[in-house]
Amino acid sequence: MTAFKLLDLSKVPVPDIIQSPDFETTYRQLKDILVGLEPAYAEVLALESEPLAKALQVFAYREILLEAKINDATRANMLASATGKDLDAIGARYNVERLELQAEDLLASPPVIQVLEEDTGYRRRIQMAFDGLNTAGSEDAYVFHALSASGEVLDADASSPSPCNMVVTILGREGNGIPNENLLSSVRRHFGLSDDGSTVLDKASKVRPLGDKVSVVAAEVHEYEVEAVLTILPGPSGDVITQAAEVAVQAYVADRHKLGYDVTLSGLYAALHQAGVHSVELISPVADLKMNAVQAAYCRGIKISVGGVDE
Structure with a gap:
């Protein structure tokens, strides 16, 4: 594999704040605290049927639920494990929006539902957000902007065969991955080029460094x-x-x-x-x-x- 390197999020260690809640351990700790405050309760707590023992079991269960909620909240704030709207919130911090793969049209027959970018692809683009801020035209910056040009782009590569000449290769999401001309044109416009890529548009591109000649081509499948x-x-x-x-x-x-x-x-x-x-x-x-x-x-x-x- 020759693709550029990204941190493998699956290998990121689990934070120390995430614990494995255990009911018996929590229940025993609560009993020890109570007996430490009032030793006379030790005999009563030895019987599981006692109301006081039942009350401590309820407290222990509630503490387990709280610990699980803290664990879930921690995972929801980590790029490696966040999903759905939690991942959208992380993306918003980096100004990276989830792409729309299919627009909703409830008036169509049959109705068309909205399809959004899956978590895996969105997470990858969030990882590359800082590369997108690079104004020097790095490989990763070009890849980030190519992936963000359209939800139909599954993967992209960037290379420079000669100074100031950039070749952006596009792999589509549909079929075998060979992109159609509409997709290639969409990516070209994103880089400030005409649909066929032969000319530069009058308006300067926000993602293509001035002076770079960009070619957008289809992947070989x-x-x-x-x-x-x-x-x-x-x-x-x-x-x-x-x-x-x-x-x-x-x-x-x-x-x-x-x-x-x-x-x-x-x-x-x-x-x-x-x-x-x-x-x-x-x-x-x-x-x-x-x-x-x-x-x-x-x-x-x-x-x-x-x-x-x-x-």
């Missing part, structure tokens, strides 16, 4: 298919196992459908080897699919079958 035969263990249903394997493979290939991301045999084997699988025969692809910074791999089909049961 390599299509492939995944075909595998599973040998399963006795007991589990073959349909259930193949369904689980297909879901895992779909998640893997979707994650690898980005610029510069390789599709590896080891990754496919890991996805295919679900619970109940004895062995995997991977028929296609036959080798790792290596992608450079302007290439993306697209899986056009998945075929998984059961070849037998290991006795």
Whole structure:
């Protein structure tokens, strides 16, 4: 993979403020506090049926709920774990708005609902917000602005083959990822260019440094298919196992459908080897699919079958 580096948020340590609430520990601590204040209560609290013991259990439960609420509030304020409107609030701090992928039209037949950018892509753009402030035309700045140009952009790359010449490569969200001309034109306008990219618009671009000549081009997409035969263990249903394997493979290939991301045999084997699988025969692809910074791999089909049961 040759894509630029971003901090892997999944590896960010859990803050110390997030604790694992335990009812028994909290209940015992409350009893110890009360007995410390009034030792005579020790005998009463030894009986779980006593009203005082029940009251302390209620207090302990309420404290557990409060600790859980604090944990949730902490996670909601962390870029690594915030979702939904909590993530929108974090994005607002950096002036990065969630993109609209599909506009709402309730008058259409059938009605069209609004579709917004998913959390994963939005979180990535928030991470890159400070790169967007760079006025020197860095690679990451160009990528940030390309990703922000349209909700139809799934991924982007920027390179400079020669001084003052920038090539921005776009991978679309629809189909195999090859962007149509409408999307390329939208990105070009975002960088202050005409729809075909041949001329610079009169109005100076707010995101393209003056003096840079920008070319917006389509990504190179390599299509492939995944075909595998599973040998399963006795007991589990073959349909259930193949369904689980297909879901895992779909998640893997979707994650690898980005610029510069390789599709590896080891990754496919890991996805295919679900619970109940004895062995995997991977028929296609036959080798790792290596992608450079302007290439993306697209899986056009998945075929998984059961070849037998290991006795």
